[in-house]
Amino acid sequence: MNDVFKALNDETRREILLMLRKKDMTAGEIADCFHISKPSISHHLEILRRADLVSGEKQGQYIIYSVNTTIIDDLLQWVLTLKNKKK
Amino acid sequence: MNDVFKALNDETRREILLMLRKKDMTAGEIADCFHISKPSISHHLEILRRADLVSGEKQGQYIIYSVNTTIIDDLLQWVLTLKNKKK
DNA sequence: ATAGTATTTAGACATTTGTCTAAATATCTA
DNA sequence: TAGATATTTAGACAAATGTCTAAATACTAT
Numbered sequence: 001m002n003d004v005f006k007a008l009n010d011e012t013r014r015e016i017l018l019m020l021r022k023k024d025m026t027a028g029e030i031a032d033c034f035h036i037s038k039p040s041i042s043h044h045l046e047i048l049r050r051a052d053l054v055s056g057e058k059q060g061q062y063i064i065y066s067v068n069t070t071i072i073d074d075l076l077q078w079v080l081t082l083k084n085k086k087k
Numbered sequence: 088m089n090d091v092f093k094a095l096n097d098e099t100r101r102e103i104l105l106m107l108r109k110k111d112m113t114a115g116e117i118a119d120c121f122h123i124s125k126p127s128i129s130h131h132l133e134i135l136r137r138a139d140l141v142s143g144e145k146q147g148q149y150i151i152y153s154v155n156t157t158i159i160d161d162l163l164q165w166v167l168t169l170k171n172k173k174k
Numbered sequence: 175a176t177a178g179t180a181t182t183t184a185g186a187c188a189t190t191t192g193t194c195t196a197a198a199t200a201t202c203t204a
Numbered sequence: 205t206a207g208a209t210a211t212t213t214a215g216a217c218a219a220a221t222g223t224c225t226a227a228a229t230a231c232t233a234t
Contacts, residue, residue: 002098009096010192011089022173027211040193042212061201061210072170079166083159086109097222114181127223129182148180148231 004075007051012036013044017067020054024066027056091162094138099123100131104154107141111153114143 007013016030031041045065048054052071056063094100103117118128132152135141139158143150 005092005096005101006191009092012192014092017169021169021171028209031211036192037194038211039195039213043192046212058200063211067169067172069170069172072166076163076166076170079159079163082104082108082154083156083163084108085154085156093221099222115179118181123222124224125181126183126225130222133182145230150181 001074001078003051004053004071007047007053008075010044010047012041013048016041016044016048017053020065020067024064026062026064028062030065088161088165090138091140091158094134094140095162097131097134099128100135103128103131103135104140107152107154111151113149113151115149117152 008017012034015033019025019030019033027042027045028038030045031038034041045054045056049056052068054065055068056065058064095104099121102120106112106117106120114129114132115125117132118125121128132141132143136143139155141152142155143152145151
C-alpha cells in the first residue's frame with residue numbers, strides 16, 4: 001500500500017493513470033502528452049509499475065502500458081475503511 | 088487533491104487517520120502512540136489539517152483532532168473515476 | 175505571579191524525490 | 205550490416221520531506 005500512495009503522490013503520475021484509464025498507450029505516446037523528458041516519464045512509469053498500478057507489455061519496439069484494476073480495488077477498500085468512521 | 092495525496096503519502100499520517108476514525112484524540116494522545124517526537128507529530132497533524140483531512144478544535148489547553156469525512160468523499164470519487172476504466 | 179502541562183514554531187540536517195542530459199539496449203527496416 | 209526509432213539506465217543536482225532539539229506560546233492551578 002505504501003508504494004501505491006507513493007506512486008499517487010505526483011500530479012504527472014495521476015494524470016498518466018487517468019489517461020490510461022481511457023486507452024492503453026505506448027511510453028512514447030504518454031511522454032508526448034507532457035512537457036517532461038522521456039527518461040523522466042520512463043521513471044514515472046517505473047514507479048507506477050512497481051506499485052502494480054500499471055503493466056507494460058512489450059510489443060515489438062514499443063511498450064504498451066495499461067492500468068491494473070486490482071490494486072485500485074485495494075486502494076478503494078482502504079478509503080472506504082477510512083470513510084467508515086466508527087462511532 | 089494534491090495536498091490530500093501528499094498527506095496520505097506517509098505511513099504515520101495514514102495510521103493517525105485510521106486511529107482518529109475510531110475516536111477523536113488530543114495531539115498528545117496521538118503522539119503517545121508513536122515513537123516519534125511530539126513536534127514531529129505536530130508537523131504531521133499540520134499537513135493533515137492543511138489537506139483538510141482532519142480538524143483540530145481547541146478545548147482548554149488541549150487540541151482535539153477529528154477526521155473530516157467530506158474530503159474523504161472527494162478522494163473516494165477520484166478512485167472510483169480511475170476504477171471506471173472506459174472501454 | 176510562578177510553576178507545570180500541552181502544543182506549536184523555528185532551525186538544522188540527512189534522505190528522498192523529480193528532473194535533466196548522455197549513454198546503453200532493443201527493435202525495425204532498407 | 206547500418207541507420208533510425210523506442211525505451212530505459214546511469215549519474216548529477218536542486219528542491220521537498222521527515223526527523224530532531226531548543227525555544228516560544230497558551231492554558232491551568234497553586
